[in-house]
Amino acid sequence: KSFIPLLIGFGCSVPAIMATRSLESRRDRLVTMHPCGRSWVGDEFRGEPWFDIIGYQSGHGDSTDDLNWLVTGPPATEWDGEPVLPVVNLEPNYETIPAYQSRKPFTDKEVRRAAYWSLLVSPTAGVTFGHNSIWVWGERPEVPDGHPKLGVVAPWHVGLDSPGVRSMAVLKRFVEGLAWWTLRPDPEMLIHQPGQDDVKRFVAAAASDEGTLEVVYTPEGDPLSLRTDRLQEDVKARWFNPRTGQFVEAGRPERPTWQVTPPEHDTDWVLIIRPETEEREI
Numbered sequence: 001k002s003f004i005p006l007l008i009g010f011g012c013s014v015p016a017i018m019a020t021r022s023l024e025s026r027r028d029r030l031v032t033m034h035p036c037g038r039s040w041v042g043d044e045f046r047g048e049p050w051f052d053i054i055g056y057q058s059g060h061g062d063s064t065d066d067l068n069w070l071v072t073g074p075p076a077t078e079w080d081g082e083p084v085l086p087v088v089n090l091e092p093n094y095e096t097i098p099a100y101q102s103r104k105p106f107t108d109k110e111v112r113r114a115a116y117w118s119l120l121v122s123p124t125a126g127v128t129f130g131h132n133s134i135w136v137w138g139e140r141p142e143v144p145d146g147h148p149k150l151g152v153v154a155p156w157h158v159g160l161d162s163p164g165v166r167s168m169a170v171l172k173r174f175v176e177g178l179a180w181w182t183l184r185p186d187p188e189m190l191i192h193q194p195g196q197d198d199v200k201r202f203v204a205a206a207a208s209d210e211g212t213l214e215v216v217y218t219p220e221g222d223p224l225s226l227r228t229d230r231l232q233e234d235v236k237a238r239w240f241n242p243r244t245g246q247f248v249e250a251g252r253p254e255r256p257t258w259q260v261t262p263p264e265h266d267t268d269w270v271l272i273i274r275p276e277t278e279e280r281e282i
Contacts (some may be wrong), residue, residue, distance in 0.1 A: 034090050038066065040074035046081055053125075054079070057091035058114060060106070062099035067199040070114070076121035076185065086125035089118035094130035095164035098150065105132075108163035109219075112242050112268055113200075115171055116217040120204035124175065124183040129168045131159030170245040174270070182208035183215060191225040191257060194218075211235075214273040217242075221262040221269055229256035231273060239263055240270040 030052045035041050037059030045051045058070040070076070070089075079087045092114035093099075093106040111129065118127045133154040136144045141152050159165070186207035187193070195202025201222055207214045211232045216224060237250035239262055248263045253273060262269040 032088070032090075037061070037091070038069045038073075040078060042074070042078055042081065042085075042087070046083065046085060052085065054085050054087045055090040056087070058089055058093070058118065059091060060093055060097050060100055062093075062104070062106075062110070063101045064199050066100070067202070071117055071121055071195060071199065071202045071204065075118065079122040079185075087122040088126045088128070089114070090128050091130060092118055092127065094132050094135065095159070095162055096154075097130075097132040108167050108243075109268065111164040112167045112171070113219045115168065116219075116242065116268070116270065117202065117204050119175065120183070120206040120215060120217055121185055123185070124180045124206060129164065131162060131164065133157075134159040167243060170242060173245060174240060174242070178215070178272075178274075179208065179213055182210070182213060184209065186214065189214065189216070189227050189230075191227060194220070194222045212275060214271075216271040216273075217268065218262060218271070219268045221265040221267050223259065223261040224271065226253070226258045226260065227256065228253040228258045231255075232275065234275050234277075235273050236276040237271060237273045240272055242268055242270055 031050050032053035032055040033041055033045065033051075034055055035057060037057045040056055042054040046054065056075060058075070059066065061067075075087060075089065093110045095108060095111045096105045098105055115127045115129070132150065134156050136147070136150070136153045137156050138144060138153055140155055143152055144150055183206040186205045189205045189207065190203055193203060201218075201220045203216060203218045203222065203224065205214065205216045207230075211230050212235065214231065216226070218224060231253060236252055237260070239248040239250050240246075241248070250260055250271060253260075260271065262271075
């Protein structure tokens with residue numbers, strides 16, 4: 001039940017099958033593929049004996065189609081199958097990389113949004129983090145060879161301490177404080193999905209089968225309208241600030257439905273519902 005570590009991304013590589021016979025006989029390594037953006041290889045390789053993790057790349061687009069692919073496409077709809085395998089986003093939005101469509105650099109907000117979405121639209125297993133300056137590995141500010149559209153990229157060490165890096169450290173501590181291996185997507189908990197009107201406001205929800213843990217992520221701090229009839233009686237809710245790691249009390253959920261509003265609007269928050277005896281600070 002070890003949470004898959006947050007990693008630094010290095011870029012896209014086309015899937016290739018190499019030395020599969022030796023991989024089948026050697027089970028001391030985890031093996032996956034790093035497909036190109038918005039490519040889903042789970043159907044093709046789920047049954048291969050050497051294939052351990054369904055990896056995908058939501059990539060660096062910020063169009064409606066790109067964002068919808070992550071939250072309503074294969075990662076959210078095709079994770080369930082036999083054999084059951086972890087599903088991990090190997091390349092979500094990199095911090096400071098220019099988005100494909102708008103050309104605006106992704107900030108820590110988009111980095112968090114892609115990470116929390118990835119962890120909640122599929123069974124929680126892990127996620128990677130990337131920074132534009134790190135994957136380029138430049139020693140000085142420069143336009144990287146072969147990637148002129150990136151413009152001048154800062155040297156690699158700039159990406160070691162950034163708002164996105166700090167947000168990912170908070171995320172890792174948050175997830176490790178949960179029984180994360182029990183979480184499964186729970187979109188039915190939402191009475192209203194803000195993402196239907198604007199995908200950037202998509203609210204991701206996941207829950208344990210026993211009704212003892214519910215995690216809901218709202219990227220823009222929208223009020224939530226939730227079904228709570230499946231939750232256990234002794235649960236309590238708190239808001240989690242994914243920027244600072246601090247908690248804010250949200251009270252006990254009303255039943256059978258609950259209207260609850262984050263402490264702030266126009267920024268991201270996580271609602272966590274679980275038994276009061278399991279609460280702890282990060």
